[in-house]
Amino acid sequence: MASYIIRRILVAIPLLLGISIISFAIIHLAPGDPTSLLMDPHIKPSDRVAFIHAYGLDQPVYIQYFKWLWQMLQGNFGDSLIHQGVTVSSLILSRLPNTLLLMVVSALLAFIISIPFGILSATRPYTITDYTVTTVSFLGIATPNFWIGLVLLMFFAVQHPIFPAGGVQTLNAPFSIWDRIHHLILPAFVLATADMAGLTRYSRSSMIEVLRQDYIRTARAKGFRGSRVVYKHGLRNSLMPVITIIGLIIPSFIGGAVVVESIFNWPGIGLLFLDAAFQRDYPVIMALTMISATLVVIGNLIADILYAIVDPRIEY
Amino acid sequence: MKKSRSLILLLSIVVVLSLVLSACGSTSKTSSQTDTKNTDSTKTSSGKPQDGGDLIVGSIGSPTTFNPYYSTDIPSGDIEGFIFNGLTTVDKNLKPVGDLAKSWDVSSDGLTYTFHLKSGVKWQDGKPFTADDVVFSYNIPRSKDYTGARGSDFEQIKDIKALDSSTVQITLKEPYAPFLTTTCSYGILPKHILGDVPIKEMDKADFNTKDPIGTGPYKFVEWKDGQYVKVEKNPDYFDGPAHINTITYKIVPDANALLTQFQAGDIDYMDLQSTDLATGQNLVQQGKAKIQTTLALDYTFIGYNEQNPLFKDPKVRQALTYALDRNKIIKSVLNGDGKIANTPGSPLEKWAYNPDVPSFDYNPAKAKKLLAEAGWKPGPDGILEKDGKKFSFTIKTNQGNTAREQIAQVAQQMWKQIGVEATPKIEEWSAFIQEVTTKPWKFDACILGWSLSVDPDPTAIFASSQAENGLNFVHYSDPAMDKLMAENTSITDQTKRGEVIKQIQAGIAQDQPYSFLYYPNAHIMYNPKLQNVQQLSAADYYHIKDWWIKQN
Numbered sequence: 001m002a003s004y005i006i007r008r009i010l011v012a013i014p015l016l017l018g019i020s021i022i023s024f025a026i027i028h029l030a031p032g033d034p035t036s037l038l039m040d041p042h043i044k045p046s047d048r049v050a051f052i053h054a055y056g057l058d059q060p061v062y063i064q065y066f067k068w069l070w071q072m073l074q075g076n077f078g079d080s081l082i083h084q085g086v087t088v089s090s091l092i093l094s095r096l097p098n099t100l101l102l103m104v105v106s107a108l109l110a111f112i113i114s115i116p117f118g119i120l121s122a123t124r125p126y127t128i129t130d131y132t133v134t135t136v137s138f139l140g141i142a143t144p145n146f147w148i149g150l151v152l153l154m155f156f157a158v159q160h161p162i163f164p165a166g167g168v169q170t171l172n173a174p175f176s177i178w179d180r181i182h183h184l185i186l187p188a189f190v191l192a193t194a195d196m197a198g199l200t201r202y203s204r205s206s207m208i209e210v211l212r213q214d215y216i217r218t219a220r221a222k223g224f225r226g227s228r229v230v231y232k233h234g235l236r237n238s239l240m241p242v243i244t245i246i247g248l249i250i251p252s253f254i255g256g257a258v259v260v261e262s263i264f265n266w267p268g269i270g271l272l273f274l275d276a277a278f279q280r281d282y283p284v285i286m287a288l289t290m291i292s293a294t295l296v297v298i299g300n301l302i303a304d305i306l307y308a309i310v311d312p313r314i315e316y
Numbered sequence: 317m318k319k320s321r322s323l324i325l326l327l328s329i330v331v332v333l334s335l336v337l338s339a340c341g342s343t344s345k346t347s348s349q350t351d352t353k354n355t356d357s358t359k360t361s362s363g364k365p366q367d368g369g370d371l372i373v374g375s376i377g378s379p380t381t382f383n384p385y386y387s388t389d390i391p392s393g394d395i396e397g398f399i400f401n402g403l404t405t406v407d408k409n410l411k412p413v414g415d416l417a418k419s420w421d422v423s424s425d426g427l428t429y430t431f432h433l434k435s436g437v438k439w440q441d442g443k444p445f446t447a448d449d450v451v452f453s454y455n456i457p458r459s460k461d462y463t464g465a466r467g468s469d470f471e472q473i474k475d476i477k478a479l480d481s482s483t484v485q486i487t488l489k490e491p492y493a494p495f496l497t498t499t500c501s502y503g504i505l506p507k508h509i510l511g512d513v514p515i516k517e518m519d520k521a522d523f524n525t526k527d528p529i530g531t532g533p534y535k536f537v538e539w540k541d542g543q544y545v546k547v548e549k550n551p552d553y554f555d556g557p558a559h560i561n562t563i564t565y566k567i568v569p570d571a572n573a574l575l576t577q578f579q580a581g582d583i584d585y586m587d588l589q590s591t592d593l594a595t596g597q598n599l600v601q602q603g604k605a606k607i608q609t610t611l612a613l614d615y616t617f618i619g620y621n622e623q624n625p626l627f628k629d630p631k632v633r634q635a636l637t638y639a640l641d642r643n644k645i646i647k648s649v650l651n652g653d654g655k656i657a658n659t660p661g662s663p664l665e666k667w668a669y670n671p672d673v674p675s676f677d678y679n680p681a682k683a684k685k686l687l688a689e690a691g692w693k694p695g696p697d698g699i700l701e702k703d704g705k706k707f708s709f710t711i712k713t714n715q716g717n718t719a720r721e722q723i724a725q726v727a728q729q730m731w732k733q734i735g736v737e738a739t740p741k742i743e744e745w746s747a748f749i750q751e752v753t754t755k756p757w758k759f760d761a762c763i764l765g766w767s768l769s770v771d772p773d774p775t776a777i778f779a780s781s782q783a784e785n786g787l788n789f790v791h792y793s794d795p796a797m798d799k800l801m802a803e804n805t806s807i808t809d810q811t812k813r814g815e816v817i818k819q820i821q822a823g824i825a826q827d828q829p830y831s832f833l834y835y836p837n838a839h840i841m842y843n844p845k846l847q848n849v850q851q852l853s854a855a856d857y858y859h860i861k862d863w864w865i866k867q868n
Binding site: 030031032033036039040041042043044045046047048049050051054082083084085086091094095153154157158161164165166167168171172261262263265267268271272274275278279280 | 370372378380381386388463464465466467468469498519520521524525540541542543544562564566567568569570573576577579580581582743744745746747748749750751753769776777782785786787
């Protein structure tokens with residue numbers, strides 16, 4: 001197992017390197033640069049040139065890349081080009097807690113809501129319950145995240161102001177946990193919907209698969225009651241593939257965060273990513289790209305390790 | 317199992333990359349250029365001002381630094397306006413009036429300005445403000461080590477010295493008319509705090525982001541990145557304390573979120589876009605909002621790249637303007653929310669605005685005639701041809717600005733009527749700006765807007781010296797105009813200078829380097845409890861000190 005993990009980590013290195021080269025090239029070859037906002041008759045064009053020169057943006061892309069790589073290998077993401085005098089690391093660290101909170105809560109929400117529904121529909125296949133759950137989850141898969149976000153925002157924040165319209169806390173009010181939770185519910189729910197539908201389908205089919213197994217039939221034949229069979233024998237085995245999805249969901253949350261954070265004005269790294277992309281804040285874009293790429297790799301690794309834990313039969 | 321894992325890994329990489337790409341390609345950021353709301357003032361007030369209350373204002377876009385000599389964005393400028401004072405500011409007619417300066421004398425040759433400072437002004441940490449602070453501040457952008465982008469406004473200063481603690485004398489290299497309204501409006505920084513910071517490192521000073529201290533009506537409290545900037549009233553402000561206790565400058569991702577948050581009551585004050593005007597008026601009817609409207613200090617235009625042989629001949633450019641029904645554009649694209657522009661000047665700058673310039677009002681017959689004179693003849697497909705080349709070009713504008721996207725389509729149809737083929741091309745802001753404004757100027761025609769400054773000097777945009785490396789990206793060049801533009805800033809008598817600028821406007825209007833389209837209106841929308849809100853073209857949050865909130 002240990003050697004397997006080490007092997008996987010070693011494989012990840014060239015992979016991440018490749019991702020960094022491709023991303024760096026795409027980002028720098030895209031037209032536009034960080035000075036596109038300096039369109040002011042009071043700003044001399046020579047200042048724009050000086051800026052580009054000062055940050056080495058006039059050098060060939062491969063030289064910029066190696067400089068960036070060398071810096072990054074030393075654990076330094078560089079300075080933001082837009083936020084003056086702020087390092088990329090401190091910028092990301094200041095936003096990270098918000099995104100982590102959103103991700104963890106929405107992951108929990110997704111699991112808590114979808115697994116019971118999946119099981120419910122698996123244990124009553126081809127009934128109205130099953131069809132309802134199936135229909136709703138297919139609707140969930142088919143509906144874009146941002147649309148759900150906007151509809152909920154319009155309904156619950158503007159027409160019936162039960163929830164706040166955005167932000168992480170009420171401004172000009174003392175800190176309270178309830179206030180934070182209040183702000184968290186809508187965005188976390190919307191972010192969760194992205195995975196909820198899939199998870200429901202996944203746990204349903206996994207459960208159905210398990211219920212068809214011989215050992216369940218045997219257990220039933222021995223006289224165990226239905227629910228006991230389902231929860232004692234079936235659940236554990238059916239959850240196995242579902243749990244491994246955790247690792248794969250993590251990266252999708254970052255992608256979803258860009259959308260959800262900008263709808264709900266949630267100051268996390270998704271919103272930072274969006275702003276950085278618009279402003280061509282290259283160091284920030286690269287740092288966030290590498291962080292999410294690393295998360296994907298780690299997510300996959302976690303998925304594999306979880307496999308081994310829930311299913312001791314798997315050998316490496 | 318193995319196969320599916322690598323498939324998943326591959327998919328994940330795709331997700332990451334598409335994340336980058338989709339982030340790069342998304343919409344809905346508008347340009348900083350035309351978003352500056354500059355308007356004339358209207359007062360609304362009822363009853364006696366009450367003290368207290370917290371104001372939350374919404375903004376699209378984050379500030380970057382609170383040091384006026386380094387910031388280049390509107391949000392930073394807004395907050396600097398709360399914290400700092402300049403030597404001068406402008407009144408409602410955009411004329412300079414004293415801010416930290418009580419009065420000033422100008423020598424007869426227009427080169428030496430002597431400023432008499434107000435007495436009793438204190439920094440927000442209690443230290444007295446003196447002439448040395450002014451000398452210190454203006455020397456920042458004049459230093460060789462200066463790394464910011466604001467140097468050009470201070471280039472004309474030859475010498476600056478403090479005569480005594482309340483008198484500053486500034487000598488210019490040559491007479492420079494925008495000096496009082498432009499250079500002297502920069503916020504003054506405290507020497508006793510920043511004096512020891514090497515100018516090379518001043519852009520990264522903690523002062524700029526964590527602890528700015530000024531003389532202004534509001535004191536900096538806190539900046540939460542991506543969320544808000546908060547300021548509280550300065551009880552010792554030299555002009556008397558402000559009425560509103562705190563102002564929270566809330567950062568919102570886009571115009572839709574801004575509107576939603578206003579409707580939800582999370583924001584008290586915002587700039588309202590023309591496209592959202594109907595929603596805003598609905599809120600006004602429900603008693604949930606007030607709206608103020610005036611002409612913005614902006615104009616929108618279609619610029620023609622004169623490096624392209626198509627647009628070399630002024631007759632052709634005039635014809636293109638003749639073919640545009642600008643009244644219809646304003647009606648259909650802006651819902652009537654603007655006014656036709658014929659010149660690069662704004663009617664808000666009354667002393668320098670020429671209402672009688674040559675105008676090219678909608679007249680497709682005349683357009684056709686001018687094009688025929690220029691040698692263009694209809695080809696077999698109805699599109700004009702000359703020397704075997706078709707009159708066909710692309711018209712670029714930025715994504716996310718609905719009005720401009722629609723103008724591109726409307727112009728395409730209108731030009732088709734006279735046999736000109738234009739293909740709209742919508743590009744993301746940063747890419748668009750780079751292609752249009754920098755070498756090798758990859759555009760034929762573009763739709764953009766300029767936000768004008770308090771001073772009406774057109775040099776930076778239309779002088780031929782600004783073509784290669786400046787903002788004259790259409791490569792307009794006219795020696796007579798160049799001469800007048802060079803002259804205009806050296807005339808200190810406002811009336812005389814106004815005459816010269818009016819001549820320039822007439823000349824440029826005649827040459828039509830741009831099809832000048834319209835001056836848009838600027839709207840602000842705010843909570844009806846907010847009183848005495850003053851909307852001014854040249855400054856957001858004008859006289860914020862006098863605004864107040866009705867308690868209950």
